[in-house]
Amino acid sequence: MTWDDMLPLLLESTGQTVEMVLWSTLFTVVLGLPLGVALVVTDRGGLFPSPVLNRVLGFVVNVGRSLPFIILMIAVIPLTRLIVGTTIGSSASVVPLTLGAAPFFARLVETALREVGRDKVQAAQAMGASRSTVVAKVLLPEAMPGLIAGLTVTVVALISYSAMAGAIGGGGLGDLAIRYGYHRFETTLMIVTVVVLVVVVQLVQTLGDMVARRLARN
Template sequence: MTWDEIAPLLWEGTGQTAAMVGLSTLFTVLLGLPLGVALVAFDRGGLRPLPALKSVLGVVVNVGRSLPFIVLMIAIIPLTQFVVGTSIGTMAVVVPLTVGAVPFFARLVETSLREVGGDVVQAAQAMGAGRLTIVRKVLLPEALPGIIAGITVTVVALIGYSAMAGTIGGGGLGDLAVRYGYQRFEVPVMIATVVVLIVIVQLIQSLGDLVARRLSHK
C-alpha cells in the first residue's frame, strides 16, 4: 500500500482510538475517583470506618484488576450489548474499557490519598470540618498531583487496551493493525500504526508529567 492509501486509514483509526480512550477516561474518572475515596474513607482509621464494606470493595477491585482485558471483553459481552445495543464497534468497546480501567484507577487514587499527611486531616477535623468537606477541600487537593499522574498512567493503559480491542472488531488503530498489518501482511501499515501509538503515548505521558509537576510545585 502507498502512503496515500495508508494516511486516511491512520487518520480514521486515530480518531476512533481518541473517541474510545476519551470517553473511557471520562467514565473511569467519574466512577474510579469516588471508589478510590471510598477505599480510604471506609478503612480502619478512615473518615467513615466501615471495614466490612471496605473489604467487599477491595475484593471487587482486586477481581476487576486480575482479569486479562481480552477475557474481560468477552465475559461482559451481554452487558455491552445491553448498554450500547451491540458488542462490536468503537462505542461498544467503551464499556469493557471502562469496566477494566475503573479498578485500576481506583487503586491509584487510593495510593495518592494515603500519601496525604494525617496531620493535615486532623487539623481540618479540629477546625470542625465535616467528612465531605475534608475530602473535597483537603484530601483531593493535596493528592491532586498524584491523581493526575494516575490519570496519565490510566490513559496510557487504555490506549493499550483499545489497541487490543481491535482483535474483536473494536475499531481504532488496533483494528487497523489486525485487519491490514496482520491479516493482509501489509507491513507498512503495521509499522505506521506502531509509530502513531508510540507518538500518542509519549505526548500524553509528557503532558501528564508536566501538569503533575506544576501542581506539585504549587
C-alpha cells in the first residue's frame, strides 16, 4: 500500500477518532462531574451528608470502573442500539465510551475536590454562603487545576478506549489498524496508526498540563 492510498484512510480514521473522543468527553463531563461532586458532598462530614446515598453512588461508580471496556461495549449493545439506532460506527461508540469513562472521571473529580482545604469551605459558610454556593464558588474553582488534570487523564484514556472500539466496528484508528494492519498484514499502516495515536496523546497531555499549571498559579 502506497502513501497515496494510506493518507485518505488515515485522515478519515483520525477524524472519526477525534469525533468519538470529543463527544465522549463532553458527555463524560456532563455525567462524571456531578457524580464526583455528589460523592464528596454526600459523604460523612460533607455539605449534604447522606451515607446511604453515598454508598449507593460509590457502588455504581465501582461497578462501572471494574468492567473491562471490551466487555462493557458488548454488554451495552442493546442500549447503544436504543439510543443511536445502530451498534457500529463512531456515533455508536460514543455510548460505551461515555459509560466507561464517566465513573473513572467521577473518582478523579472526587479526589480533586477532597484536596480543597476544609478551612476555605468553613470560611465561606461562616460568611453566610449557602451549601450550593460553597460548591459552585469555593469547591469547584479551588479544585480546578486538579479537575483539568483529571480531565486530561480521562481524555487520554478515551483515546485508548476508542482504539479498542475498532474491535467491534467502532470506526476510527483502531478499526483501521485491525482491518488493514491485522487482517491484511499492512504492517506499515499499522505502525503509522500507532504513531498517530501517540502524537495525539502527547498533544492532549501537553495541553492539559499547560492549562492545569496556569490555573494553579492563579
